[in-house]
Amino acid sequence: MPSIEIYxxxxxxxxxxxxxxxECLGLDYTFKExxxxxxxxxxxxYLKMNPQHNIPTVVDGDFCLNESRAIAAYLVNKYGDSDKLYPKDAKLRxxxxKLMYFDMGAFYKAFGDIAYPxxxxxxxxxxxxxKHHDKLDEVLKWINSWVAGGKFAAGxxxxxxxxxxxxxxxxxxxACGFVDLSKYPDAEAWFEKCTGLIPNYEKANGAGAEEMGKWYPK
Ligand SMILES: N[C@@H](CCC(=O)N[C@@H](CS)C(=O)NCC(=O)O)C(=O)O
Structure with missing residues (x-):
């Protein structure tokens, strides 16, 4: 399996x-801060690799990529030995x-409108x-309903x-701690289930989320 660089x-x-x-693909990667x-x-x-000057940038051989969710799709398309992580079936895909667009346009936006200021x-x-807290509550209720009954979010x-x-x-x-997530029990159960399925979860996501959470004033 070849190795990629994640900046x-x-x-x-x-x-x-x-x-x-x-991690889910078992793909070797080097993280470059x-x-x-x-x-x-x-x-x-850096601008030569990514003129949009955001992170992440991924380098795969001579190919430079940005936009995280498009990168995730590319990695599964290129390196996945099955389509489980990104199904080819039109409805499932x-x-x-939809979840990835929703995450960027609704969930992360609703979080960011509260957290970044x-x-x-x-x-x-x-x-x-x-109104910003109400919006995040609405988004979390949707997520909670999608994963109710032990489902993954895309069904x-x-x-x-x-x-x-x-x-x-x-x-x-x-990690920021400003939402009482016990109000969304199905989402909490889904989160626990997913974190147990992602190899090296703490390295890949858990520790970074905690780091970000420390920036939120307590
Ligand atoms: N939609 C982009 C967002 C990337 C993004 O905004 N990254 C932030 C850090 S979380 C960043 O690089 N900000 C600096 C900049 O845009 O110049 C993605 O998912 O890759």
């Missing part, structure tokens, strides 16, 4: 999606794609109001990259 930071949820995908606080994502070398007070982002019989994408955000919400 990023452990705290970054998008980087953790890629790491969890690599790109410290955003030190501006390492703006160097000419739609379910998985607190973590980075001088960001200029407006401080969260009740598949195996974990998919849709679950991995949601887990990256869910674990970050959990």
């Amino acid at each position: 990023g930071m452990q705290g970054s949820a998008p980087c953790r999606i890629v790491q969890m995908t690599a 790109v410290n955003l606080m030190k501006g390492e994502h703006m160097t000419p070398e 739609y379910n998985v794609d 607190k973590m980075i007070p001088d960001s200029g982002m407006p401080q969260p109001e009740q 598949t019989s195996d974990i998919t990259i849709g679950d991995l994408s949601l887990i990256a955000t869910y674990s970050t919400v959990k």
